[in-house]
Ligand SMILES: Nc1ncnc2c1ncn2[C@@H]1O[C@H](COP(=O)(O)OP(=O)(O)O)[C@@H](O)[C@H]1O
């Protein structure tokens with residue numbers, strides 16, 4: 010059997026996760042965490058390109074992984090135009106749209122760009138898999154309530170689908186046969202209603218919908234937001250940063266690290282407890298919304314992402330949603346494996362890579 014060696018790269022809002030796979034086996038994995046201060050130096054996501062690429066290359070060197078030994082590089086796909094799920098070859102059009110961030114600014118925009126840059130130095134292919142803009146929303150979910158504005162699907166698609174498939178397989182069922190609610194709790198939070206293998210509605214993780222998150226505001230009272238925008242106190246860029254980057258836990262407590270918040274609570278900080286519990290409360294409310302989308306026919310509620318390691322936080326959510334369906338916890342994420350599997354399917358010829366147009 011041919012052995013393929015893949016480098017997979019997952020830039021998130023609070024971390025850059027990388028791994029090297031030999032076929033399905035991980036031979037190296039590292040999570041490089043980034044503090045709010047470290048990232049606040051950079052005005053735009055693209056400005057982080059050199060920083061994130063260099064730490065990846067250094068980490069590979071330090072761990073004795075030769076770039077020349079790779080068969081392909083796979084990156085997490087970012088804020089491209091809305092597209093169907095799958096593995097895509099990185100092409101010029103994609104690179105252009107990732108640099109601009111045609112649907113928004115997020116660290117995942119760097120996944121395809123860095124994958125391409127590293128792969129090109131050794132003449133090997135680069136891919137992205139199930140980007141954050143996978144769009145399976147139903148038309149009814151696209152209506153916002155203001156004719157000028159359309160709701161969009163911005164979701165941790167890679168991990169939500171990987172976890173939903175893993176769960177279905179544990180239940181000896183197919184993902185396509187189940188109705189699931191998946192809450193991904195990372196630097197950003199998305200809660201998706203999965204009906205028979207499709208994410209038919211989701212709280213936009215990036216653009217001010219749904220629960221607040223470690224670094225995002227989530228949905229806000231609209232009137233007050235508009236008045237703040239026109240108060241003359243803030244520029245457009247500053248307002249955007251208040252919603253994404255400096256929102257959520259960062260706004261109230263000055264950190265994007267939930268473990269730091271846990272320490273504050275342990276040390277008796279009542280404000281930290283109130284804010285952190287409010288984040289769980291908002292996640293629970295969004296799960297309730299998804300239950301309505303699925304008309305109460307819910308086979309399970311799956312909670313995943315970094316904060317799913319935190320039992321206190323999970324217990325707060327469970328307390329409010331267990332009446333809907335059983336709650337299953339999948340801490341961390343399966344994104345690196347999902348990226349490798351997407352790349353392997355193409356390298357083995359089981360699937361043709363899709364072309365981004
Ligand atoms: N063991 C843990 N307990 C509580 N929170 C955690 C734990 N591990 C990670 N987190 C939190 O999860 C968040 C990041 O989630 P993750 O899914 O890794 O992020 P990203 O969105 O950057 O990929 C951070 O706030 C981090 O502090």
Ligand SMILES: CCCC(=O)OP(=O)(O)O
Nearest residue numbers: 021022164165195196197
């Ligand atoms: C769905 C947008 C991507 C996102 O929010 O990812 P992070 O939580 O890794 O920042």
